[in-house]
Amino acid sequence: MTPSIPLSAQLINLFAAVILLLAFAMLAQRRMHSLVNLFALQGLALCLATLVAAVTTGQVHLYFSAGLTLLLKVVALPWILYRLVRQLNIKGDVEALINIPTTMLVGIGLVMVAFNVALPISELSHTITRGTLGIALAVIMLAFLMMITRQKAISQVVGFLSMENGLFLAATSATYGMPMVVELGIALDVLVGMIILGVFFFQIRDQFDSLDIRHMEKLKDS
Amino acid sequence: MDFFVLMLAIPLVSGALLTIVGERDWAPNLNVVASLGTFLAAVGLTGEIVANGPRFAFGEQFFIDSLNVFFVALTAFVGLTTSIFSGPYMKIERDRGRLTKPRLRLYKSMYQLFMFTMLAALTTNNLGILWVAMEAATLTTVLLVSLYRTPASLEAAWKYFILCGVGIAQALFGTVLLYFAAERVLGATGNALLWTHLVDVKSQLEPTIMALSFIFLLVGYGTKVGLAPLHNWLPDAHAEGPTPVSAVLSGLLLNVALYAILRCKVLADGALPEGYAGNLMIGFGLFTLLVAAFFLSRQKDVKRMFAYSSIEHMGLITFAFGMGGPVANFAGLLHMTMHSLTKSAIFFAVGHATQKTETQLMENIRGLIKINPLIGWGLMLGTLAILGMPPFGVFASEFMILTHAMKHYPWATPILLLALGVAFASIFGKVQAMVFGETTARRLPHAPAIMPVFLHLGIVLMLGLYIPPYLTRWFHEASRMLG
Amino acid sequence: MPGLLSLDLLLVAAAAWLALGLIGLFASRNQALVSQVLFPAGALVGLLVGVTGIAALGGDPQTAVLVIGLPDLPFHLRLDNLSAIFAILLGLTSAGISVYSAGYFGKGDVAGLGTLCLEYHVFLASMLMVLLADDAYAFMVAWECMALSSFFLVTTDHKHEEIRDAGFLYLLIAHIGAIGILLCFGVMTGGAGDYSFAAMRTQELAPFWTSAAFLLALAGFGAKAGLVPLHVWLPEAHPAAPSPVSAMMSGVMLKTAIYGLLRVSFDLLHTTVWWWGVVALVVGLVTALFGVLYATVQNDMKRLLAYSSIENIGLIAVAIGLTLIFHAYGMDALAALAMTAVLYHCLAHAGFKSLLFLCTGSVLHATKERNLGKLGGLIHPMPWVAWLALAGIIAGAGLPPLSGFVSEWLLLQGFLFSPGLPHPWLNMVVPVAAALVVLVAALAGFAMVKFYGIIFLGQMRDPALKDAHDAGPWEKVGLVWLALITLLLGVLPSTVILRLDAATRQLLGAGLSDTLNEQGWWMLAPISAERASYEPLIVLVTIAVVLLLARWLVRTLFHGRVRRSSPWDCGYHFEGPRAQDTAEGFSQPIRRIFEPVFRMQRHFPAARDKQPFYSVKVEDHFWYWCYLPIARLANRISAMIVTLQGGRIAVYLMYSFITLLVLLMVARP
């Protein structure tokens, strides 16, 4: 460790750690409402991290990114999710396929894997936020794990969005942002995807009377 | 006007137009006309590229060279024939009450947008935009797959969305890593994701990052290609969507995803030790081929079976590109073409067949040749073609792949042959029973659009016996670019 | 340049066949045109092919490169003596079959005559292209076109499930065989990647790979030819197909496989190892014995002939084995003798087996019945067919003075000289193989007597058979043509062998023509008249003279009175058709003696049965030993693999995740 880490880097690392922590929290969270809250918080942390990076590097489009994140991940998507949860009348706890302590253990293992995988890259990195790539990868993997273990369609989507957060973290903090066109495109895709999913939930509930994905195991070969 | 701009604008505009005007009597015709326009523009563009060489568009954001212009032409062509096919098909669906007017509107507009996203993905120079377009293509097709709104189609669409969404998220991470690697060489400019720039510096890219990046890209886009064990969405989506959608999914979308992998492979090959990317692809390809072949024998639903056949062929193509080198690349490109044309022709025939018999279950489809000889023969010949029987073109490409494998990867040959043999036994036994024999089905009054089937098969037949020199040249150039 | 002309002519012939087929497709409504014009025209083209082949014999190889094909590998064509021999076989046999088809398919109960016409002529053209192909791609394309067109021909009557199944099995095994052939070519390129035969000829291979190539060729071509254990399709497909098609498949298509095997083992591979010959010999013997034993117990007339084809292919393989053994030891004169037997038997079998299949076609048309148990006494309503079929069965039983005997004689002569081999084991074992060959030939006689006797002789087992009609004029012409071929091949062996010699010399560098030229044209003495000779013409003429003389003398010296009455039958008075041997009954001795060879399910009547009946079903052991286990294994594997697609999205995600993790951990550059 170099003796003097700039404050901005320390801040970004902090936010990255918070995002990882929130990812763990989401993995452990049983209630749908809280899950969405946690997701919004994760978005906020992501936004702040981006902002710090923007301030540090002075790159204009990172400000845009931060704004976009704020708009999308902290405001729009949680709002849509809240509405869905309310309208679809999703009550009760989130059912996990694997019990939560086991999930946590697996999650810790995944973090170790992610850090290990990212280690050679971190050593190469010349940016001030060399550690964040590993964290981003860990967040992605945790989100993946969450998608695997959850049974409600909506929590799968939250997991998916959380994965998107991890990607954003990688894109903005580790590399100081992708080209603007790309980020806009990604954001648009995520938004449209979310809207389509929203429509989908209603159709799914109409057809299956539930958002439980265990009902959707009819198409198979075995 | 610029052919390229036209080619992208026509589907975009007509998609919007079709959304606005809604389902009218002339809407199917507009769909066909728009596809025809796209196709003509693509042909014009192709002519331009063949004559003048590669070109950029919209600054450097789009880049058309002999590799992707070939995919563009193919995509536009299959897009056109599918739109012709879907006219009568959708009419019958509406008459049968499976689709309402708003859904038909959705279908047509999404179809055009889907064409747009694919063409954009093929022509973009920016790997980020490539990702965006791929994601957009997923979104449009999710809507197309769920068009019937039946429980099964919703389930299929949901799985498609989630699996491909997750897959493509991994591709994005791969893209980020790629950017990360490129930034170290090219600096944090907007150019760091432009393929043309990356290619120039590909040997300077950091290998460790590139390796990681390629893994993510391969797994990510590979999900979309349908590489086993990431393929699980594919049979569901193919079987439950409307047949024209199955045709374009199989014939085009898989190709586009594979194209994305190919572009990335070129970069990975430059940065990584020789054979790294290739071996990964060979492994995936063989595994996919084998798994898909054994899946085939258990199928009951005809579209699902051909979906697995698509997986199988994607495995074969991935294997071919994995081997690399001009011959294998040539064979891979040829096989992609043949597979697109043949598989979409099969889906056309299957579409008509399932409409005539009102079922997708193969055991209930019998004696197609009695119901309509053209459909019966179309399906029979198409199946034989896809199974690699000469004189159809699929055999030509499989021959090249096999012979190349025998030369360079002899150990892989038995696996290839085993898989092809199992696939042959599984598919042919079932199709033969569907085509031949007696039937109880009535003849329906609707005239099917049988022309696209035989147009495709005719081309495939011709290419099996004779590949025109300009096409050869074009393929050679493209395969040389792939390294 | 007259040399180039033959190849060009053959190409024109192939194109003409294709054109005839296409005309047929588009004029399918005009049945008269298709049957009365197109098929006879096809026969003329066949004749042209035959004559061209004869003209091309002995000349230098002619080559051509077409524009079509793969970019790096356009179609290479080559006409040499070996191809010419088989082109003659194809042309002359198909001429007869095509003429016959004009009558057979003109009867108006064939749906889709146009498609059939196309398939039939594509079949012919692709067989010709197989013979001319000079690179692996062209060969494979022609080969598979042949398989495909014949598959469609086999399934012409696809209403019946067993016909569809037969077609499927046929195409499947053809495909497996094609894979073997492709692999063989791959091996023969030696990794150079040049798939033209010219390159393969010059390729030096390691001994292991040479042997691998040979074994692959044996398996690949054996699948098409019907060598055990890849024969299972043959007895299914031949009966399923319309009779002219069965005739074509059995008479000609099986020979293309022999052609391929000869091409690979004697032309493309330039070394020969003695044990290849042993392998071919053993496989051939097993095939021949198996084929003939099963032929004797069949109750379906076309199945019987199909198994008999297996037997004949087995004999050809035996002869090929012998040729390989002699060739490997450099005994070229003897190798030439055995090779002549191979080629001669190909020609002979093409003639008589097509003839017999066409005869079954006429019987089938006249009676709508394939089951031997319902036929009988057809010599009365169908004298033409019956007497021509007699020529077929005499040749098929390998008896003088017809064609089948000549090749068998040559083969046995070859065996007789095998003790000169420098290998003690071979010395001992190979002559015993000759005894088995004779056993096969004698059993073939049994099968042929059964075939002929049950169909044409005795009392009609079904009163409806009285209305059977003889073959029509077109059919008669076709039958007579093939019978003529059988006869001429039988009585003019030297003349024919002198022509075959061109191919033998090309492949082995030695031939029989020197010795034969010293003798008269009527005499066949491959080594010298002292050692062995055969003059079929004399045999035929002597028997005929004695026959006529005896008849004349008896009539002149005594009288020619004849009185008709009921048969005596040892005084028993029940003499209905049911008193005769049934098809099952006829083969009872064989079933009893060779019981372990068959897989039989028998039902015996019990003493108190209200409706006693006897039934026996003979099935193929190989089916249970080889094919079902493989099918079960494949089924089990796929049952295991389909669990991948269990329907659970979480599991699917897990696959994706695990794949990613594994790749991240393992795949480090």
Place this chain on the structure above:
Amino acid sequence: MISVSGFLGQAFAILLALVLAPLLSGWVGQCRAWFQSRSAPPLLLPYYMLQKLFNKEVVLAHNASSLFRAAPFVIFGCMVLACAIVPTLSTDLPFAPSADALALVGIFGLARIFIALAGMDIGTAFGSLGGRREMLIGFLAEPALLMVFFTLAMIAQSTSLATIVETLAHREPVIYPSLAFAGVAFTFVSLAENARVPVDNPATHLELTMIHEAMILEYTGRHLALIEWAASLKLYAYSCLGLALFFPWGIAPGDDILALIAAIPLLLFKLAIGGFLLAGIETINAKMRIFRAPEFLGIAFMLAVLGLLVRLLLEVRV
């Protein structure tokens, strides 16, 4: 190449065969009767019978076909040809090159097929039964016979009967152990082929046991006469073949007229002995069940193969 004397010899041999064949049958019958302490039929019985049959009207079954009527002539023709190529008196036979040992087997086979088909033609129970049994014996006997010929052909380096006999008769005497095996095998085959006890009984009229008789049950008049004559020709041919192959002494070489004349009484003597022995064999054996016949002929085949192996093992100097 073809000498006049050769032609004369050939013609004489054929005539002799035609004349002697019924006599041989008669002789065997007479010997049998002696052995069995019966009063013997006249020696010339076969001739009387032929005479009678030729004079009789032919009674044909209603559904007898043209093949049925042609078959006796074909069979007769085959047998005459067979007799013509077996060296009986001299090895200088113009017909000899037309068919060697292998072709001879083929000619017998041709006759067999015709008689079996003729048996099936009327469509009675016994005819087809005889036909199938005949073919059964045939396919078992043929390989054994051929193995015998193979052994001999290896000794003589030729399959031409004339050459074989020439080699055996006129070279310096060598003891060939293989010939012993071959000889026994040949005897077995001959018994089976000529419908003798223990395989068949030429005198039987017990329907279920007969083979040859069952096939010709429906023949009458001149047809039957020809078939009977052909049967005796076959017996004659086989006897002469056996004599020529295993006891070749006295057969005239080339165109030696004197030797030819001397060969006649020798042949008669040898045939008389042979017929006597045949009758003896027929008397001391009982007829076997039909399904013992494969075993019997199987033994013949084994012996022939043993002969061949003995030949290869002991006699060939490589």
